[in-house]
Amino acid sequence: MADGRIPVVWSDAHVDHAPTLQAIDGVDYPHPEVPSRPRLIREALVEADLADLITADPYDDGVVDRVHAPAYRQFIDEACAELAVEEQLTPAGVSADAAVLSSDSLAVRASYFAFGTDAPLMRATYRAARSAADVALTGAVRVASGAPHVLALCRPPGHHAEHDRMGGFCYFNNAVIAAHELLPVGRVAILDVDYHHGNGSQHLTYDRRDILYVSLHADPRWAYPGFSGTSVERGSGEGEGFNQNYPLRPGTAIDDYAATLSEACERIAAFAPARLVVSLGFDTHADDPIASFALRSEDFARIGAEIAALDLPTLHVLEGGYALARLGESAVSYVGALP
Numbered sequence: 593m594a595d596g597r598i599p600v601v602w603s604d605a606h607v608d609h610a611p612t613l614q615a616i617d618g619v620d621y622p623h624p625e626v627p628s629r630p631r632l633i634r635e636a637l638v639e640a641d642l643a644d645l646i647t648a649d650p651y652d653d654g655v656v657d658r659v660h661a662p663a664y665r666q667f668i669d670e671a672c673a674e675l676a677v678e679e680q681l682t683p684a685g686v687s688a689d690a691a692v693l694s695s696d697s698l699a700v701r702a703s704y705f706a707f708g709t710d711a712p713l714m715r716a717t718y719r720a721a722r723s724a725a726d727v728a729l730t731g732a733v734r735v736a737s738g739a740p741h742v743l744a745l746c747r748p749p750g751h752h753a754e755h756d757r758m759g760g761f762c763y764f765n766n767a768v769i770a771a772h773e774l775l776p777v778g779r780v781a782i783l784d785v786d787y788h789h790g791n792g793s794q795h796l797t798y799d800r801r802d803i804l805y806v807s808l809h810a811d812p813r814w815a816y817p818g819f820s821g822t823s824v825e826r827g828s829g830e831g832e833g834f835n836q837n838y839p840l841r842p843g844t845a846i847d848d849y850a851a852t853l854s855e856a857c858e859r860i861a862a863f864a865p866a867r868l869v870v871s872l873g874f875d876t877h878a879d880d881p882i883a884s885f886a887l888r889s890e891d892f893a894r895i896g897a898e899i900a901a902l903d904l905p906t907l908h909v910l911e912g913g914y915a916l917a918r919l920g921e922s923a924v925s926y927v928g929a930l931p
């Protein structure tokens with residue numbers, strides 16, 4: 593936009609989803625995915641005069657159910673309603689056995705809908721996760737109409753969320769839900785620049801040729817989620833060749849990152865999509881407490897400029913990023929580089 597501002601979609605419906613602990617191997621750790629994350633970004637963008645704020649519109653549950661199993665969405669809805677206000681429910685584990693659904697224990701039943709124990713449920717979680725999908729959809733509708741760049745400040749994040757399993761702080765896959773909203777306009781590319789591989793986004797689009805998934809992320813040999821993200825994962829069936837992973841080594845700094853991003857953008861340009869969805873994680877920052885890349889706040893301008901050079905109407909969907917003191921300035925660098 594000529595004035596430098598882009599539409600920024602937000603909602604405060606997530607703030608009571610505030611898990612304080614995550615369990616790793618049965619030990620509780622402070623939870624980094626905190627409610628202030630999107631607010632810090634929003635405030636910095638407003639301060640820098642880069643944002644036209646838009647509140648999210650509500651959408652029917654059907655938009656979630658076309659990506660996730662309805663039984664999964666309904667489980668989260670009903671489980672959250674059973675919890676006390678401050679209660680935090682961690683799945684007892686991970687189970688593929690439907691017999692666990694008859695357990696008296698909600699934590700055991702939750703293990704059927706989880707692939708890890710780091711996406712706890714609270715009473716406010718369902719509303720938060722649904723509102724995050726609404727934030728993404730509100731942005732997607734504008735991008736479908738041709739808006740050049742829209743930022744959707746989704747929280748909780750989404751790219752780890754699988755068809756019927758939560759994990760990695762994620763419940764509903766906001767980026768893939770948005771991609772489906774954009775499909776009537778034409779083919780969609782998802783470019784995932786979060787530090788972590790978007791296992792959910794990959795799996796939800798793996799057998800499709802109308803959604804290209806391209807991801808730059810920390811090599812799964814060293815980083816979460818560990819079970820996906822290698823370069824040999826290329827799609828299946830008619831989606832063969834429409835999934836592209838670029839695993840990167842720990843300590844990756846901007847020059848190597850930008851060279852790989854340039855390759856990824858060439859792949860996207862060759863696909864010639866009608867619309868682009870960026871899964872935007874700021875956990876590639878050197879100061880991120882749960883990641884090990886070496887990008888600086890100003891480097892996000894180079895990333896934004898490279899993506900903008902694709903010249904595609906683009907929805908930027910917030911994923912991770914946990915260095916609270918760096919989120920605002922990183923987002924200002926990134927959005928400031930968009931035309």
Ligand SMILES: [Zn+2]
Binds near residue numbers: 787788
């Ligand atoms: Zn991440």
